[in-house]
Amino acid sequence: DMKVTQMPxxxxxxxxxxxxxxxxxxxxxxxxxxxxxxxxxxxxxIYISYDVDSxxxxxxxxxxxxxxxxxxxxxxxxxxAKTNQTSVYFCASSPDNYEQYFGPGTRLTVL
Amino acid sequence: GDSVTQTEGLVTLTKGLPVMLNCxxxxxxxxxxxxxxxxxxxxxxxxxxSSTDNKRTExxxxxxxxxKSSSSxxxxxxxxxxxxxxxxxxxxxxxxxxxxxFGHGTILRVHP
Numbered sequence: 764d765m766k767v768t769q770m771p772x773x774x775x776x777x778x779x780x781x782x783x784x785x786x787x788x789x790x791x792x793x794x795x796x797x798x799x800x801x802x803x804x805x806x807x808x809i810y811i812s813y814d815v816d817s818x819x820x821x822x823x824x825x826x827x828x829x830x831x832x833x834x835x836x837x838x839x840x841x842x843x844a845k846t847n848q849t850s851v852y853f854c855a856s857s858p859d860n861y862e863q864y865f866g867p868g869t870r871l872t873v874l
Numbered sequence: 875g876d877s878v879t880q881t882e883g884l885v886t887l888t889k890g891l892p893v894m895l896n897c898x899x900x901x902x903x904x905x906x907x908x909x910x911x912x913x914x915x916x917x918x919x920x921x922x923x924s925s926t927d928n929k930r931t932e933x934x935x936x937x938x939x940x941x942k943s944s945s946s947x948x949x950x951x952x953x954x955x956x957x958x959x960x961x962x963x964x965x966x967x968x969x970x971x972x973x974x975x976f977g978h979g980t981i982l983r984v985h986p
Contacts, residue, residue: 767917794972803883805963805978806918813972821973853917860972861906865917 766790767866769854775872782841784869786854792864794857795837796821797829799850800868806853812837844873876901878966880977887954887984895949895962895980897938903968907940907947910963912979918963922949954984 768787776782797809808821810829818829830838841848851870855863877900887893906925910918924931924940931938936951964977
């Protein structure tokens with residue numbers, strides 16, 4: 764069964780703190796994604812990674828960076844988190860650049 | 875760039891009635907369309923996909939037909955159930971960049 768995992772599932776941080784969100788997949792998919800989901804805005808693409816150290820900005824990359832050192836792991840980093848980065852973050856992976864498999868999400872609150 | 879439009883933000887229906895959720899798109903590439911369903915506090919899951927013009931695709935009682943002439947991929951079901959209550963996203967990829975463009979989503983609420 765194809766699986767994407769995310770850690771942590773819930774996180775509360777203070778403004779200015781650094782945040783690390785982790786994503787893993789056990790399917791050897793080359794392409795991975797980070798999205799954020801806000802009410803009424805759907806899913807917005809933050810970054811896409813086509814393979815190890817091959818990352819590309821999505822539609823809303825400002826305030827975020829990513830790291831992919833192993834094919835199965837993709838991290839999202841917020842350096843000095845802001846209150847407007849409070850959101851639900853989803854990681855996804857794709858075997859073919861078409862169909863995407865989503866993780867369970869991380870609910871991040873920045874106070 | 876690519877865009878996806880879902881005209882309904884919220885659809886409320888009584889169990890057993892038919893439903894159609896609208897999805898239209900714009901792209902300059904050959905389109906590949908998807909419907910994702912997201913139940914409360916869960917991850918989005920793929921429901922349907924299609925890149926074939928005028929061919930109906932079905933899954934779990936839901937169906938959709940890609941019509942390139944009208945740039946549409948509406949989601950339908952003949953008889954909704956309480957368990958169909960969820961957020962439904964239409965999504966598009968055109969250029970094999972791996973990027974999906976999502977619509978804003980339609981909440982479907984089914985009541986007894």
